[in-house]
Amino acid sequence: MYFIRKLFSSILVLLGVIILIFTLFQLLGDPAKLVAGQSGDKKTIDNIQKELNLDKPKWKQLALYINNISPISIYDSSEIKEKKLRGFFFGKKKKLAFKIPYLGKSYQTKKEVTSIIYESIPGTLILALTAMIFACVLGISIGIIAALKKNSWIDHSIIITSITGISAPSFFIAIIIAYFFGIVLHQYTGLNFTGSLYEINEITGVKYMELKNLILPTITLGIRPLAIIVQLTRSSMLDVLNQDYIRTAFAKGLSKREVVLRHGIRNALNPIITTITGWFGELLAGAFFVEFIFGWKGLGKLTIDALEKLDYPIVLGAVLCSSIAFILINILSDFLYKKIDPRITS
Numbered sequence: 001m002y003f004i005r006k007l008f009s010s011i012l013v014l015l016g017v018i019i020l021i022f023t024l025f026q027l028l029g030d031p032a033k034l035v036a037g038q039s040g041d042k043k044t045i046d047n048i049q050k051e052l053n054l055d056k057p058k059w060k061q062l063a064l065y066i067n068n069i070s071p072i073s074i075y076d077s078s079e080i081k082e083k084k085l086r087g088f089f090f091g092k093k094k095k096l097a098f099k100i101p102y103l104g105k106s107y108q109t110k111k112e113v114t115s116i117i118y119e120s121i122p123g124t125l126i127l128a129l130t131a132m133i134f135a136c137v138l139g140i141s142i143g144i145i146a147a148l149k150k151n152s153w154i155d156h157s158i159i160i161t162s163i164t165g166i167s168a169p170s171f172f173i174a175i176i177i178a179y180f181f182g183i184v185l186h187q188y189t190g191l192n193f194t195g196s197l198y199e200i201n202e203i204t205g206v207k208y209m210e211l212k213n214l215i216l217p218t219i220t221l222g223i224r225p226l227a228i229i230v231q232l233t234r235s236s237m238l239d240v241l242n243q244d245y246i247r248t249a250f251a252k253g254l255s256k257r258e259v260v261l262r263h264g265i266r267n268a269l270n271p272i273i274t275t276i277t278g279w280f281g282e283l284l285a286g287a288f289f290v291e292f293i294f295g296w297k298g299l300g301k302l303t304i305d306a307l308e309k310l311d312y313p314i315v316l317g318a319v320l321c322s323s324i325a326f327i328l329i330n331i332l333s334d335f336l337y338k339k340i341d342p343r344i345t346s
Helices: 002-026 031-036 042-051 058-069 077-083 113-148 153-167 170-184 211-241 244-251 256-267 269-286 288-294 299-308 312-340
Strands: 072-076 087-091 094-099 198-200 207-209
Touching (some): 058 072, 072 077, 077 094, 113 153, 113 256, 244 256, 256 269, 288 299
Antiparallel strands (some): 072 094
16 A cells, blocks of 8 residues: 555656646747758748647647657557557557557657667666665775774764765766866876767777776766765664664674674664665766766766757656656665565555
């Protein structure tokens, strides 16, 4: 029952995001003029408006867009063939469709938005995942050290450094790291200012993997969650180490290592897991500046490039995918939280 309520509220949030973004883009101008170009005459613009349903009232445009992106929708037979929809269809003239969401076509390239986003998602996924692994491994380890060395110079140094990491904006960190390690110290680090996971050899034209391009954006994207995980792990561990059952474990003669590993870390994981899953959702959905600054081919860079060209279908599709990812990860976070701590019932 809890997860049904959570799923229902998530759908309402997603619907709100769709309506908000759709409304905002209606204020940015006429897409038909953008598609037609500077030389487009009125007849051409009118035909494009009809093709893109821009000649219909705004509420109907929104209803048609929701119908397109919904996995359950209603279509005419001719629309199914025209849009090359994939799924299961029932009915004669009007068909009930259980389909893969249709996100439209790019105004610029005329390619399907679904395929464009599909090409970009792996880059963002890999970047967010490696940044989160980097933040988790270092963050939990450093946080435990800080808790065990409470009030020492090590603890104070870790706290000051983590506060700095939390305070610094990601785009500022990205510029500093990219400049120093990608330009100033390039001859020593061998790291590039910009680059993606896959590069193309200029001579042979062969596509190859360049893992070193992942290092700088991973560190940049992982710094803030790393700092937060350090603070949270330290706080949670200190709270757990003051519990009665920890004192009982010490009284039984268990070593400090056994107490920390067997009792301390597991019971300190709840808030940490919530933070990790929440931050992973944020990294997955919002690595825009980092991808743009480092030239990393992912969903963030795709969205910014599409915004510059006012390619609304791509922007709407990218925002939709990011919102769905964020919602699903939050649901996963709640599931893990309840799994680790069965006392949580709502």
